[in-house]
Amino acid sequence: GETIGILGGGQLGRMIALAAANLGYRCHVYAPEPDPIAADVCAAFTQGEFDDEAALAAFAEHCAVVTYEFENVAAGPLGAIMPNARLHPPARALEVAQDRVAEKTFVEALGGMPAPWAKVDSRDDLKAAVARIGAPGILKTRRDGYDGKGQWRIMQGADADTLDLADVPLIYEGFVTFAAEFSVILVRTSAGEVRFWDSAENVHKNGILDRSTVPAAQVIRDQVDAARGLAGKVADALNYVGVLTLEFFATDAGPVFNEMAPRVHNSGHWSIEGALTSQFENHVRAICGLPLGSTALAAKGVVMDNLIGDDAHDWPAILSDPANHLHLYGKAAVRPGRKMGHVTRLVL
Ligand code: ATP
Numbered sequence: 627g628e629t630i631g632i633l634g635g636g637q638l639g640r641m642i643a644l645a646a647a648n649l650g651y652r653c654h655v656y657a658p659e660p661d662p663i664a665a666d667v668c669a670a671f672t673q674g675e676f677d678d679e680a681a682l683a684a685f686a687e688h689c690a691v692v693t694y695e696f697e698n699v700a701a702g703p704l705g706a707i708m709p710n711a712r713l714h715p716p717a718r719a720l721e722v723a724q725d726r727v728a729e730k731t732f733v734e735a736l737g738g739m740p741a742p743w744a745k746v747d748s749r750d751d752l753k754a755a756v757a758r759i760g761a762p763g764i765l766k767t768r769r770d771g772y773d774g775k776g777q778w779r780i781m782q783g784a785d786a787d788t789l790d791l792a793d794v795p796l797i798y799e800g801f802v803t804f805a806a807e808f809s810v811i812l813v814r815t816s817a818g819e820v821r822f823w824d825s826a827e828n829v830h831k832n833g834i835l836d837r838s839t840v841p842a843a844q845v846i847r848d849q850v851d852a853a854r855g856l857a858g859k860v861a862d863a864l865n866y867v868g869v870l871t872l873e874f875f876a877t878d879a880g881p882v883f884n885e886m887a888p889r890v891h892n893s894g895h896w897s898i899e900g901a902l903t904s905q906f907e908n909h910v911r912a913i914c915g916l917p918l919g920s921t922a923l924a925a926k927g928v929v930m931d932n933l934i935g936d937d938a939h940d941w942p943a944i945l946s947d948p949a950n951h952l953h954l955y956g957k958a959a960v961r962p963g964r965k966m967g968h969v970t971r972l973v974l
Pocket residue numbers: 741764771772773774775799800801802803807830833834873884885
């Protein structure tokens with residue numbers, strides 16, 4: 627079969643590659659680290675920097691289509707891919723989703739409602755932002771954040787005077803009082819067909835996703851249609867191809883947009899066993915121009931728990947329960963807060 631190129635070597639790339647293999651494709655990983663876990667399950671691996679245009683062009687020569695598994699890749703150098711291979715999702719989706727100011731501006735223009743926010747490039751900007759928006763709030767780096775990294779809580783106005791400011795572009799967001807969190811995950815084909823998975827209710831611990839549950843609580847189910855409406859508009863406006871995720875807070879005022887990810891998402895891992903077609907398989911189908919599979923539930927309910935850091939786990943107990951499906955990512959080093967695997971439990 628054809629070769630799919632994957633930019634990035636983490637667990638998302640690994641699960642894309644496993645789904646691709648089932649459909650007869652070969653995968654070729656491109657990542658800066660020497661020993662990426664995605665490469666363990668792929669036919670080929672190139673170690674290279676994401677801004678090395680010559681290396682990206684050479685990599686793309688071997689690929690029919692190139693996709694990416696994380697958004698913190700500069701969009702400019704990816705132009706080197708296009709003469710040799712299709713890039714799905716489009717570079718524009720990366721540009722928008724990798725910058726919190728760009729994504730909020732983009733979503734607002736389509737009628738979406740983020741938390742009140744302000745750009746922060748100086749102490750004076752931060753004081754003005756906190757004066758206008760109020761506290762509590764969260765100061766975040768505009769780029770490169772994930773799993774809650776690069777975020778600082780501002781509990782009261784005085785914190786704006788004393789907090790050590792990172793020397794990178796920042797954004798201040800008002801703290802959203804939410805009933806629950808959820809995500810909308812969709813897949814879109816190049817012809818514009820869009821399908822949605824059931825929205826999971828997501829619970830975070832220390833800024834890291836801990837558990838996703840389907841079906842979600844009623845307060846979320848009441849807001850999913852509105853959230854899907856926005857997500858569909860975002861996908862259409864970007865001429866998107868592949869899986870796209872939007873994160874929301876369910877609030878009294880309706881769904882508040884948190885952020886988007888131009889890729890498969892941790893809150894969709896339940897779909898491997900819990901949906902007729904997983905987010906990974908439909909991503910591969912969409913970027914390869916194949917018909918989409920059904921996103922319908924394959925069980926009455928699904929719970930996905932992340933395995934984080936070196937938490938002790940009773941492996942025999944997990945494996946002995948026939949409802950459980952264990953996924954370990956094969957990461958050599960255990961670090962606090964690192965995602966080592968997940969367990970999906972089906973309610974049959
Ligand atoms: P991810 O790993 O999902 O990319 P991230 O590092 O980009 O995470 P966010 O999604 O911005 O981080 O925030 C992580 C979590 O922190 C959110 O899911 C939510 O629980 C909480 N949070 C973030 N922003 C706000 C806010 N403005 N109001 C209330 N809670 C927030």
